[in-house]
Amino acid sequence: MRGRLIGTLLVILGLWWPAQTAQATANDWKNAMAKAPQGVRLENIFVKGTTPNNHAAVHRGTNAETPDTDVVTVTNDKGQFGAIWSTDENAFDLNKDAQVSMWMYFGQDREKAADGMALVLQNDDRGIQASPTFTAETAGETLGVWGVDRNQWQNSPVAIAKSAIQNSWALEFDTHSNTGGNPGMADSFDRDLGTQARNVPHIGANYPGDPGTYYIRSPYLGLSGRFYTVMKHTGVIQGYRYTNDLLSDGAWHHVTLKWNARTHQVTYWFDDKDPDTGSHNDTNVVRSASVTLDPEKVDPHHTGKVRWGFTGATGDQGGNNLVVFEGVPGLVSADAAATLTNRQTGQTVENGGDLIGQTPVELTYQLNYRGGKQVWRDIEAQLTLPKLVEWTQADITYNDGTPATTIDLAGLSGSTLTYHLKKVLRDGTPNQATLRFAGRTQDVTTATDAINQHSVFKAANGVATTRTPAFKVHPRLDLQLTTDATRYQDPYITGQVRAGKGSLKNVKLTLVTRVNGQRIGDTPVGDDGRVRYTLANRVLKAGSNQVTLQVQDGFGNQSEPITVTVDVTGGLSFATVASQSSFKTTTLTGKSQRIGRENDWRVRVQDTRKLGERWSLQVSATPFKTAGGQRLAGELVFREANRTQPITEQPLTIQRGSAGKDAVTDAIAGWNQDQGLELAVNGAAESGVYRGEITWTLADVPT
Template sequence: MFKRWLSAGLILLAVCLGSSGVLAHADSDLDQALATAPQGIFLDKTNAFVTTETTNKSSATVMDGKNEATPGTDVVALTSGARQFGSMWSLDAGKFDLYQDHELSAWLYLGNQGVKAEGGLAFVLQNDWWGLTAMPAKGKAAIPAETLGVWGIDTDSRQSSEKSIAETAIQNSWALEFDAGYNGVSGKVALGQANAFDGAETGAHIANNYPSQATTYLSRLVTSRNRDYFYFNMAHHGQITDVNHPNFLANGQWHHVTLNWDYKAEMLTYSFDDRNPVTGERQPGQSRSERVFPYKLDPYKTGQVRWGFTATSGSRVENNLVILENVPGLVSARGDLTVTNLSQKQAVAANDQVLSGDRLQLDYQLKYHGGRQPWRDILANLALPTDFTPDDITITYQDAKLPPQRVALRELRDQRLSVRLREALNTANTQATIRVVGQVDQVKQCTPVVPTTSTFTSPTQTCAVDSPKYFINPHADLDLQVTSDNPVKLAAGADTTVTGTVKSTLPSDQLQIKPVLNSQSLPTVMVKDGQFTLPLKSQQLQAGTNELILRAVTSAGDESAPVTVTLTVAGELKFSTVSPEENFQSARLTGQSQFIKRAGHWQLAVRDTRGTGERWTLTAAATPFVAKDAHGAQLVGQPVYVTDYQRIPILPTPTAVYTHETDDSVADGEVDVAGSWRDDTGVLLHVQSASLSGQYQGTITWALTDAPQ
């Protein structure tokens, strides 16, 4: 017997350039999730209907959403680290009435670990006798990620009883799991590992069943050394999967879920990804319906069931987050705020300008959409903007028969005022508008007005709205206009000049232009006779898109509204880094086809400075790999380019292996192609069974071409 070894050694890499993924994010996954949080409700502890204060094993907490477009949103972080369990349950006041129709909607975020995720989260209905402290329990051991915080615990390889596994789960329950991790080991390696529930599945999935029912679990026998051992699979009902995108859950995006309970049919319908996380618009999504038997959840026939979310994480940090949009069956309502400049007859949006003395109108609109209870006993806690003096506050109702409600200004303290709405909102009176009218105070210099948060609370519903950030201009009303081209398209190396005019209500005042180019301030430019000229050298401009923001300012600090000039400089597409030579690992020939992994630190990066929206395709071609000895035998095989979904042979004819569209979030248009490869993806060497031992070398030629739009 002798060992046969194959060394796929030196590979010469040649590069040729024709003519436009993995994006690098500086923020952590949690920061990104909070910054993109969709609109949800505000969880007020003083009027709570759900709680994260459940058990000391739970890591759940409430965080503020950081998305300025969705103010007042609270995010429940069930897990935000590794090997955690978290739970959030409805309090008694927010329980689910099994004999009424309900709708619950929420946004879910399951991290960005993709196919490497190990945990996930679950929506749960339960009447466990432990109530708020309900969780999978088996001694003092940690809760395995496989349970998602609700299913039974499979850590005892001598345990053969499905009933015993079910007894460790949350009792009297039904769960809808969003399982981002694949727990599909089998045989001896599955014994006692709590990692086999998904044996019949193919990856991430959504499914449901009864955690405390023995029929949910399927015993698997392993005999070793004349002893019987056991592990368990789980029966999955109503599955939603995506075979083309196996990481469709833990993909770093928010997902909308809507659950509708039809009590007469005893049917619960769940719809996933049925709304766009950015626009909020409805989209098809995927839906399943499952019959849920109340007697399995409500053995004592109370007619009610506790609802909530549980989650677990595995060995990596997994952010399992929930944003609630409404509470089942109580009140469906929301608040909005519009600010109108009555003097200038226009709405006031974020970062707009107003003048000292302008009249503003703030309309806080409360809208009732339905529920089994009216939205009553509403306390409006108004936080008015600074440097604003109200002179009239009136509450009007959609029902014209209800007289307006006048609000006494003497109750205002430090721009804050609490007032209780006299009328409830219901199906006959669906809207109330709190209108605040007043005047912008006089200021000596341009003054920013920071957003303020007003809350609307009641025993059954809480929401919050933010006022926009705006600026008060003390004296002059400045009108800046650009008279040169906008947008501007320039060849590489070209200079340009931006010109414009400024009109002021105080013409004798000295005016200047404050230019900011690509977030960098430039020297100010004087305005002469109402005109200005700003020359820009080619060295100041970057390839691709440049953003020039101009503001006219007075000596007193008054500022005009910003004007943006877009300058596009023709860029280039090129390889920024390519390994001149690289290696594959040495490998032993087994007489069977095999894939050889890379050795060393392969480098392959592309820089596209032509601007956002440009696309390019990376192609690869390879010569036959030939032995380095005198005989020069040819390797039976070739390099392949492996992705999560396909293997692309690299043949003598150039073949497309990667396409990318340039995005502003990628610094300098740089895409590190090789940096995105894992050990089992990217360039591998496919060696077929007929290959002979030896050292082989060949050439891979990379090329860049424009991709079709």
């Protein structure tokens, strides 16, 4: 009784599970079609292979955002073979550099995915009838192009190669790693990938019809006479153990392949575009590899052409394997570029650049038709304009001399706009169209980022994409610069920067200086906005010098330039001498003490003579006394190194210098607490306020 019950349950489960699987696959196919990225129409470009068992089909995508997109279903169930091939007119030209790009979908079954697809270049004599020589059932590990390993007694790589598509090269996208090692089971091709783990997806390449692609192994050291075949992979891009992170994850993946006709290099990139935006990925998610392709192996008759397309095959498991062609060699070669220009400065805004609020800008999209078998017609521009800009007008021009046509911005929804080009781009003219948008950046209160925006120019036979640069909009500051005087007798200029609008907090300001019309350098301004600038002697001339000053922040905010006059006598003089200087207030202890200076000492020497002229600085002083005439029990001294000298009424030379590139020398800049002038008082000093007179003498020293 119990046995009968178990048997009944097994029958019920056997009937129910495939229906569930088929429904899940069908739902997955519908979801993939509804999210299909923008591609081209395949009419007269590709044809379905004519083998009787070919299940490939072409469908129109159902994504409303990407109309006129054909989607190739290579396989969508178990036990299938599928192939789609280019027409004779759209063969791959080996004598020219070429690029193909497509979107690929590998289902959502992850570790249960089967089996993948292959991009194939071939000159098989069977043409569009080419396929592996299957036996009783389809072998999924062939992916519709590799040799068939169904004979457990087969120990010849030549025989395996003969069962493949001949004169071919294939780039496989393998969602199911075949590492079984069981003779005659067609489940061993991937045992060379450095791991015995199952379900490790990978991308790799080789020549399906070349015996050198295969080598024979036996699980029993050859004693049983039974064998399995392993395939050599080149240019491998591999996923991670036990996960299908690379392919069958329910997402569309972009692939670009480039052929270099001179070096015979094939380079391919995987996930180089974002499936949601179509914009290029710049992150480390992009994977790529390069291999050398021998034209002799795919074009033995030297025709210079190869047929190309996609194949796929499934075995005991099945899944959706779909392709959307984006770029087809020779059909339409076109590109697009977006440029953002600061109309105030005329400079191009680079990616990551800076603008300030209310800056006039111009955005141009330039479309270029580079050639092809067909003209580029019925182009629809699906534009996403940069945010943080108020767009006010737009037009389109063609390079055939016709006047510009206004683009109605009434159709601008948020930052998106759809526009249909009225003209066809072709060889000759017009082969270029330029869409121009003018506007102003928004008036922001804090620095705000505007991210890259992606736009598509699409037609049934060609697609071009581009994106705008990312930039940052900074607050507009009404910078105002004032100077403490309009005429200076020395080259030490002081002033103040204020922001009539906004704040100078965290703003990096630069003072731009021009002397007599010549820009002499930029100087940072302190956080307090205070300007303190000394002109170098070498930039000044004798007499009056016109000095123009302007402050800017590097983002476009700048003050109005102001001009001051600096008079140079062409001699030696004091630039600055403090009218009154003091020493620190000190409590007397009855012992000898050293009393240091306050921060009010200023002695600056101006020498505008020719380079090399020498000078000396001398100091003398009267005794320090109170108002009542009491003399300080101590004296003024000058300390340097290990020597201390008293300062008397006889001048003492304390510094020497010469005319150099800087017109002004700060004579006390190098003084510290152990160097320079100080008061030395003894234990008999009495409290009081003492004053003395210090005389500075500047002497011209003969050379």
